[in-house]
Amino acid sequence: MNAKLDTTVTTRPVTRQTFDEVLVPTYAPAAMVPVRGSGLDLWDQNGKHYLDFTSGIAVASLGHCNPAVVEALTRQANTLWHLGNGYTNEPVLRLATALTEATFADRAFFCNSGAEANEAALKLARKYAHTKFGAHKSRIVSCYQSFHGRTLFTVSVGGQSKYTEGFEPLPPAIEHVTYNDIESARAAIGDDVCAVIVEPLQGEGGVVPGDKAFLQELRDLCTKTGALLIFDEVQSGMGRTGDLFHYMTYGITPDILTAAKALGNGYPIGAMLTTDELAKTLGVGTHGTTYGGNPLAATVALTVLDTINQPAFLARVKEASAKLRSTMEKLVADYSQVFTLVRGAGLLLGLVVTDAWKGRSKDIQRAAEANGLMVLIAGMDVVRLAPALIVTDAQIAEVDRILRLSLDGMIKAA
Template structure:
């Protein structure tokens, strides 16, 4: 008999009833250090007082209006994003998946309006993850994502991650766009080298193609800058954002230049809930906090501390871990043991991590994690590794 919740997840045997900062409390009273943050969503921790206040203040005024009317909180957040980024305009969604759908539509509509309706090819890369919608799985192209869901949306060309020679050969005057995550999340915490991002920008400029960055997981301060592409000193034409931007409240966005968004006129796209007052009130407060230079400097300092401790952990358990990779507080432990076994061993020690491809466990703690919690988290992972080694001895 099927469960009342569609069984598309293999859920851990944990039921959390409350949270504060970097900690979650299970219904039996056990406390867990959360190094997953809802998969990079709870960027400012659980029950952050500033976000609680922003949400409750808005909730006492108006919850929903629809985009038939002006929404002050939406305008405030859009202005903040435009002021802080390359973008000239923003469309708000409820998720990263919806942001992907619009990014694909925007790129193809751009060329349609330029008189090239057949210029629809979008180049993507192995190991990518762009959500689980029709466009998202077609963009990723992996068998794991697409098997059983054909026929797939056409118009995507998949290249090997990191193969810049293949990309140089693939981008032509008929390419609509190149779509990439500056740091792959689900793919195993794989950063794209700065030089490669610069080369992609140059290739797109040479051929007139649009460059789309998916910063759903790596954006909003996660790598120590507001958006990960800033480290490379390049800008996209279109960018997908979600997860951390809402601090735990469902919110996503597509940011674009005026040129890239030129085809998206009245009636070409819409969303009933996207940019609703509740989400944008929270998002505006998140943006106010994370975009601050002093806050980002602290993210970088804590990232250095965590990485240093993780390098020591790898050295202490060479049979369990292979290497540390990633950027900022978006780190991965490449494992020699089975990554899901390490995640499960972490449950017994009171620490939450997230598995990813390439036998990696992801460490995506709240950006507000304290030094003491970083030390405690690494101690717990150390104990989990020792437990696993003992079980396999």
């Protein structure tokens, strides 16, 4: 018998210090530990209330413990959990049908995360190019400061050296261009390129919107060279910008689209969407996943999709987006010593700090948290807001109040 086994393990008290004792230190979580959530409201171990403007990094877009999602998950949990990939299931068939009907795509591949969705997209692109053109067409073009996941392949494609240092040698034939720089893209995208992957709205890289002309040029270059255009909509998709997917806002259609995060509202699921022609490349045995598209995940995702992909719901997202942006633009104007501008799209906004406050986005985040507001950062110079899509005008007013309170305290203490 294991001497360390404790039959009270499920009820044993744990604290933030427990993280430092038993978890691999890949994160530096906040001092407080959330234990309960409802909508945009969270409570920690001490009963303190927080307004959550992170939605778990743009994941819980329908809010914590959304009743419709809870009901769907509970119903499926009492029906069928998992099947090996030698079998299909009804929920995944319904989800794939709904996603393809709602988008440009004809086919879907399901996995467990955004990184896996991007991995599948990149593997598809390589395999398609090798099959159609030969092994010479294998180079992948991405953008600096992008983020596509944490596998060795996707982190190499991401173009942020801080995430690849110490993990060399990295996968070869990957090149990076400057985001929104058309000439940089033209210089890099030649006949040996199999794929161009881009976030139409960079999230982790600082909440930077893609210029329509830049994204259109990527589309045109891919069409010209026979490369595949991959839109990474892991963070910008599923209603975040007011359209179901952000490519719809631009009217620019990719060959492959990846989604995750909000697709499951917190239940792990990722998706790669593509066309009939490209999907044929991944025949039986060429790619796979044990858990991807299991009945539990598919049921949750279909409920989320059905809720978000409604005209009235998306119209409200656009209305809330306009309200949040105008509120934050007023805040930035009033605190011009701290912030320079608001950028982003929909309900994914970044407040960019001034030169005098460079490196202090984390400090602003901590000050807000102390006052009961959870926000994100995107690098050390951008405060990121990504509330649930169900955010109310009253909650937008509250985030404004708490940010002002927090900034006043920081300025006074300086």
